[in-house]
Amino acid sequence: MLSEAARAAGYRLIVRDEVSSTMEEARAVLAQGDPGKLWIVARSQKAGRGRHGRQWGSPPGNLYASLLLVAPCEVALAPQLGFVAGLALHDAAAAVTGLGSPRLALKWPNDLLIDRAKAAGLLLEGESRAGRFSVIIGIGVNLASSPPDTPYAATHLAAHASDASVERLLAALSEAWHRRFSAWSLPGGFGPTRAAWLERAAFLGETVTLRLPDGPVSGRFRGLDPAGRLELETAGGPRLIDAGDLYFGAAAAEGRG
Incomplete structure (x- = not known):
């Protein structure tokens, strides 16, 4: 109902x-x-x-x-x-x-x-x-x-x-x-x-792994930009992610989610 x-x-x-x-x-x-x-x-x-x-x-x-x-x-x-x-x-x-x-x-x-x-x-x-x-x-x-x-x-x-x-x-x-x-x-x-x-976001401020078409990338989940893209602080600098699969903990280390 x-x-x-x-x-x-x-x-x-x-x-x-x-x-x-x-x-x-x-x-x-x-x-x-x-x-x-x-x-x-x-x-x-x-x-x-x-x-x-x-x-x-x-x-x-x-x-x-x-x-x-x-x-x-x-x-x-x-x-x-x-x-x-x-x-x-x-x-x-x-x-x-x-x-x-x-x-x-x-x-x-x-x-x-x-x-x-x-x-x-x-x-x-x-x-x-x-x-x-x-x-x-x-x-x-x-x-x-x-x-x-x-x-x-x-x-x-x-x-x-x-x-x-x-x-x-x-x-x-x-x-x-x-x-x-x-x-x-x-x-x-x-x-x-x-x-x-x-x-209400999970893992905000934590290190996560994103599986992207060009391979996985890890970094600190900083937030969302004004367009809704995920803000990731990586070793190579900040990145904005439009879409991908987010993994955390043991699943991130093993490449599964």
Whole structure:
């Protein structure tokens, strides 16, 4: 169930028992001319995926959702919606678990962590059809369970709040998204969004490793520049990173995340 504020703002909800992936469902309704502001939630997925086409395990009991937005912003600003979605996810997890920063933190560019263990991930993709630019935001949250065989620590919300449920989380998430997106949409709205994200950022000031197309690079995570690029202080000087995979601790040393 979406929150009352989200419904009043025109957001809609479709719930499926099982889909290939909620991202693909969003593409299908977009192709049929859907006007957007649509949440698609599935109880399970047969082919869920994360960044770079990685498989996302989808057992029942967790949250699998995609949000379809039609013409939400200029194409150049679309990457900023990842920070908006991250903040909304942080807000929702805090509301459901009672946890806050620094235990609940955002890992650049797309993960939610609890005590440095992955609890959720985001996927942001743009679509251009018939002159309309649309964005699909995929959200996967370990709610009832977390995968035991990941190369990094993973956790789930119910391990920290026994009454956590898909219904509560979705209501909180739809409420938080509406609020955060409305604030971001105001003139100069990315400034406060960026500041709020940095307040919740994991590993700020710490040494991290970024896997980039031209190879890994390590340095101190200094923050985000005004455009949302990661600021990395390396041995060769400062670098601005548009996109990449961030690793930390043992995973950074071993080249896995």
